[in-house]
Amino acid sequence: MSVIAAIESNPRPLSRRALYQEVADRLRQQIFNRELEPGNWIDEMKLSQEYGISRTPLREALKVLAVEGLVTMKLGRGAYVTEMSERDVTDVYHLLGLLESDAAAAAALQASDSQIAELEALHAELEGALGNRERFFSLNEAFHLRILAIADNRWRSQIVADLRKVMKLNRHHSLFRQGRLEESLAEHRALMSALKRRDAPGAAALSEQHFRRGLAAAVPAGRAAGKPRAPRRRSA
Numbered sequence: 001m002s003v004i005a006a007i008e009s010n011p012r013p014l015s016r017r018a019l020y021q022e023v024a025d026r027l028r029q030q031i032f033n034r035e036l037e038p039g040n041w042i043d044e045m046k047l048s049q050e051y052g053i054s055r056t057p058l059r060e061a062l063k064v065l066a067v068e069g070l071v072t073m074k075l076g077r078g079a080y081v082t083e084m085s086e087r088d089v090t091d092v093y094h095l096l097g098l099l100e101s102d103a104a105a106a107a108a109l110q111a112s113d114s115q116i117a118e119l120e121a122l123h124a125e126l127e128g129a130l131g132n133r134e135r136f137f138s139l140n141e142a143f144h145l146r147i148l149a150i151a152d153n154r155w156r157s158q159i160v161a162d163l164r165k166v167m168k169l170n171r172h173h174s175l176f177r178q179g180r181l182e183e184s185l186a187e188h189r190a191l192m193s194a195l196k197r198r199d200a201p202g203a204a205a206l207s208e209q210h211f212r213r214g215l216a217a218a219v220p221a222g223r224a225a226g227k228p229r230a231p232r233r234r235s236a
Contacts, residue, residue: 002232020060027061028126031070031081032168042071042079069166085217092163094220097211099160100144103151105204109196111150116196121191122146126185136181143188148197170218177217187213 029048031034042062046056062079065071086094111119122143129135141164148157160212187210194202 019053020057020064021055022197024064026051027058028065028068028070028165031065036081038081038083038169040081041077042081045080055148068162070169082166082169084166088166089170089219090215092167093211093215094166095206096160096163097215099156099163100148100211101204101207103148103153103156103160104150104191104195104207105155105200107147108198108200108203110152110193115150117193118151119143119146119192123188126188130181130185133181140184140188180214180217183213183217184210 027036036042044055044062048058050057062073066073066079070082072080074080101170105114105183122139126136126143127140129139144164145157147163148160151157187206191203191206191210194206
């Protein structure tokens with residue numbers, strides 16, 4: 001019997017909640033790993049058989065991922081992995097730039113010496129991971145999330161965590177572009193320097209610039225720069 005099947009068969013009151021959360025975690029990771037591609041229809045019957053569970057906890061898990069923005073529910077058609085449009089990418093980068101630059105300013109002012117040392121250690125690991133893209137991605141996110149934790153605003157951290165999940169759906173992640181890893185690392189280096197100086201305005205400006213350049217790498221020129229879009233036609 002699989003671990004998930006064992007959990008499902010457990011009659012304790014909390015078993016169903018634990019099960020759909022575990023299913024949501026597994027499904028989320030499959031989406032991040034591109035085992036389920038953006039735009040793909042999610043075959044509930046196939047997945048329930050693969051996981052060794054009934055469709056009820058799977059549907060509960062899909063609702064969780066729909067709230068996170070990773071899954072789109074279409075009336076009468078089922079669940080699909082969300083596709084990121086250029087507009088979506090631009091909007092998410094814009095929000096991340098606002099929220100994380102604000103967090104960087106707060107961290108510069110209120111971080112303890114030991115917290116700055118933690119950030120320096122993370123940054124040193126990031127420097128050493130330049131030849132390993134997957135590790136670089138992981139450490140890059142850890143560095144940003146640590147700044148958010150130090151800034152200590154749980155609502156901001158929650159919103160950013162959800163936005164970062166959605167960004168993983170982007171087919172053209174900014175760090176995929178040739179040379180962007182080195183650019184990103186240099187931007188982190190400058191940000192780390194501002195944090196060590198306790199330069200709040202500088203940290204905010206550098207963080208905002210970091211996301212602006214990330215957007216430029218992820219979205220074709222013109223769109224990333226804010227080129228106006230043609231107005232949408234309304235149906236009569």
